[in-house]
Amino acid sequence: MEKEIFLVEGAGFCFGVKRAIDIAFDVAEKHKEGLFTLGPIIHNPQVVEKLRELGVNPLEDISDRLDIKTLIIRAHGIPKGKLEELKNYGFEIIDATCPFVKRAQKIAEKLALEDYQVIIIGDKNHPEVKGILSYAGEKAVVIKNSEEIPYINKKIGIIQQTTQPLSKVKEILNGIINSLSEFEEMRIFNTLCNFTSKRLEATEKVAKEVDMMIVIGGKNSANTNQLANLCRKIGVKTFHIEDAEEINSDWFRGVKKIGITAGASTPNWIISKIVDKIKCL
Amino acid sequence: MEKEIFLVEGAGFCFGVKRAIDIAFDVAEKHKEGLFTLGPIIHNPQVVEKLRELGVNPLEDISDRLDIKTLIIRAHGIPKGKLEELKNYGFEIIDATCPFVKRAQKIAEKLALEDYQVIIIGDKNHPEVKGILSYAGEKAVVIKNSEEIPYINKKIGIIQQTTQPLSKVKEILNGIINSLSEFEEMRIFNTLCNFTSKRLEATEKVAKEVDMMIVIGGKNSANTNQLANLCRKIGVKTFHIEDAEEINSDWFRGVKKIGITAGASTPNWIISKIVDKIKCL
Numbered sequence: 001m002e003k004e005i006f007l008v009e010g011a012g013f014c015f016g017v018k019r020a021i022d023i024a025f026d027v028a029e030k031h032k033e034g035l036f037t038l039g040p041i042i043h044n045p046q047v048v049e050k051l052r053e054l055g056v057n058p059l060e061d062i063s064d065r066l067d068i069k070t071l072i073i074r075a076h077g078i079p080k081g082k083l084e085e086l087k088n089y090g091f092e093i094i095d096a097t098c099p100f101v102k103r104a105q106k107i108a109e110k111l112a113l114e115d116y117q118v119i120i121i122g123d124k125n126h127p128e129v130k131g132i133l134s135y136a137g138e139k140a141v142v143i144k145n146s147e148e149i150p151y152i153n154k155k156i157g158i159i160q161q162t163t164q165p166l167s168k169v170k171e172i173l174n175g176i177i178n179s180l181s182e183f184e185e186m187r188i189f190n191t192l193c194n195f196t197s198k199r200l201e202a203t204e205k206v207a208k209e210v211d212m213m214i215v216i217g218g219k220n221s222a223n224t225n226q227l228a229n230l231c232r233k234i235g236v237k238t239f240h241i242e243d244a245e246e247i248n249s250d251w252f253r254g255v256k257k258i259g260i261t262a263g264a265s266t267p268n269w270i271i272s273k274i275v276d277k278i279k280c281l
Numbered sequence: 282m283e284k285e286i287f288l289v290e291g292a293g294f295c296f297g298v299k300r301a302i303d304i305a306f307d308v309a310e311k312h313k314e315g316l317f318t319l320g321p322i323i324h325n326p327q328v329v330e331k332l333r334e335l336g337v338n339p340l341e342d343i344s345d346r347l348d349i350k351t352l353i354i355r356a357h358g359i360p361k362g363k364l365e366e367l368k369n370y371g372f373e374i375i376d377a378t379c380p381f382v383k384r385a386q387k388i389a390e391k392l393a394l395e396d397y398q399v400i401i402i403g404d405k406n407h408p409e410v411k412g413i414l415s416y417a418g419e420k421a422v423v424i425k426n427s428e429e430i431p432y433i434n435k436k437i438g439i440i441q442q443t444t445q446p447l448s449k450v451k452e453i454l455n456g457i458i459n460s461l462s463e464f465e466e467m468r469i470f471n472t473l474c475n476f477t478s479k480r481l482e483a484t485e486k487v488a489k490e491v492d493m494m495i496v497i498g499g500k501n502s503a504n505t506n507q508l509a510n511l512c513r514k515i516g517v518k519t520f521h522i523e524d525a526e527e528i529n530s531d532w533f534r535g536v537k538k539i540g541i542t543a544g545a546s547t548p549n550w551i552i553s554k555i556v557d558k559i560k561c562l
Binding site: 190 | 447451454455458459461462463464465466467468469470471475
C-alpha cells in the first residue's frame with residue numbers, strides 16, 4: 001500500500017531552541033575545557049549527547065565543581081536568585097535563555113515592581129515557569145486551570161508560560177473575568193510563543209486529514225506532550241516517540257496517510273531519520 | 282391591608298451627582314447673574330427647575346449668548362474639544378464633572394497616548410460616553426454588546442461607562458477574550474462607579490423579596506432604566522415613575538411588600554414624598 005507522509009510545517013526546533021543550540025556549538029568551538037550547561041540545554045537527549053561529545057557537559061549541581069570555566073544557561077532560563085548566585089562564582093556565564101522566555105521574565109519583573117499581583121498561567125513544576133515566577137514578586141501565583149484562580153481585588157497582571165495553548169489561556173482568562181467582583185486593573189500580556197501556537201495549529205490541520213500521527217520529541221517535553229494530546233483529542237491514532245528505533249512496522253498496517261510533527265526540542269536529523277524509516281517500511 | 286415599604290440602601294443621589302448639585306447651589310449663592318450650566322446639570326427635571334429658580338439656567342448652545350459670566354460643566358462631563366473651545370470664550374468655567382467620570386476620561390487619554398486602541402463598554406449616545414470617547418484617541422470604539430467587538434490584534438485598553446452593570450461588562454470581556462487570536466497586551470481598567478454597582482446589587486436583593494417595585498428617576502436616565510430593567514428581569518411587578526403625581530392607587534391592591542429604589546439623579550425630597558404618599562394610600 002502506497003504511503004503518503006505529511007510533515008507538519010514548523011515541526012521541530014523552535015527559534016529559542018535553535019538559538020540555544022547554536023550558542024552551545026559556537027561556544028564549544030572556541031572553548032576547549034571547563035564548558036558546562038546548567039541542566040540539559042534543551043529537553044532532548046540526542047542533542048545533549050552530541051554536545052557532550054564536543055565537551056559540553058550538563059551539570060545539575062555546580063556547588064562542588066571547581067573546574068567550571070564557562071557555564072551556559074539553558075533555553076528555559078533559570079530563577080533570578082540562581083542567576084545572581086552564579087555570577088558570584090567568577091566563571092563566565094553565557095545566557096542562552098530563549099528571548100521569548102526572557103521577555104516573559106522581564107514583564108513579570110516590571111509588573112511586580114509596579115505592584116501588580118502577577119498570575120502566571122502554566123505548569124508550576126516546569127523549569128521555565130520556575131524561572132519566570134522568581135521575577136514575579138512575592139504575591140505571584142501559578143495557575144493551570146480555572147479552579148486555581150485566586151481572589152482578585154486590586155491590580156493584577158497576567159502572563160503565560162510561553163508554550164501554553166491559546167485555547168487553555170482563553171478558558172482561564174474567562175474564569176478570571178467571571179470571578180471579578182471588585183478590581184482596579186487587570187493587565188494581560190501575551191507571552192505565548194508564536195512558534196508554539198503556529199505548530200499546534202499546523203499539527204491540528206494535518207491531524208484532521210490523516211489516518212495516523214507520529215509525534216516526535218522527548219517523553220518529558222511539555223510541548224511535545226501537548227502535540228500528542230491534541231492529536232489524541234482529535235481522535236486520530238497517535239504514537240509519541242523519541243527516535244526511529246521505537247517505530248513498529250505493525251502500526252502502519254492498513255494506514256495510508258501519515259502525519260508527522262515534532263516538539264520544539266527535536267532536531268531535524270531525528271525527524272529526517274524517522275521520515276526515511278517510515279518511507280522504507 | 283398593612284403595607285411594608287423597603288427602601289433600597291443607596292437609592293437616589295450618588296456621590297458625583299450630589300457633588301455637582303452642591304457645586305451649583307454653592308455657585309448660585311455667590312454669583313447673582315450670568316450663571317449657566319451646559320445642558321442640564323444632572324438628569325432630573327426637578328433639580329434643574331430648583332436651580333432655575335436660583336438663577337442657574339441650562340443652556341444647550343452657548344454660541345449666541347453674550348451674557349454668560351460663569352458656566353458650570355455638568356456631572357456627565359463634556360467632550361475635550363468642547364471644553365477647550367469654551368476656555369477661549371473668557372468666561373469662568375466651573376467643572377462639576379463627576380470625579381469617577383473624570384478618572385475614566387484621564388485613563389482614556391493615557392491609554393490613547395500610550396498607543397492602546399481604546400474600547401469603551403457603554404452606550405455611544407450617552408453624554409458621559411461622548412465625553413470619555415473624545416479623550417480616547419482616533420482608534421477608539423464604543424461597544425455595548427459582544428456583536429460589536431472589533432478585530433483585536435495589538436495593544437487594547439478597555440474602560441467602561443461608569444454606570445454599566447458589572448454583569449454586562451463581564452459578558453463583553455468574555456466575548457473579547459474569546460475573539461483573541463493574536464494580541465500583544467490587553468489592559469482593563471475598572472471605571473465602574475462603585476455607588477452604581479452597589480445600588481444595583483441592593484436593588485436586586487430587595488426586588489427578590491417584595492411583591493412590587495417602585496423605581497424613581499428620569500425616564501431618560503440610563504441608570505434608572507437599568508434599575509427598572511433589572512427588577513422586570515427578576516419578574517417582580519415594576520413601575521418606573523418620575524414623581525409622586527404618577528402614583529396610581531390601583532397598583533397597590535393586594536400588594537403587601539413594596540420595594541423602592543431610585544436612580545442617581547433622584548433627590549431625597551422626591552423619594553420622601555413618594556414614600557409618604559404610598560404610606561397614606
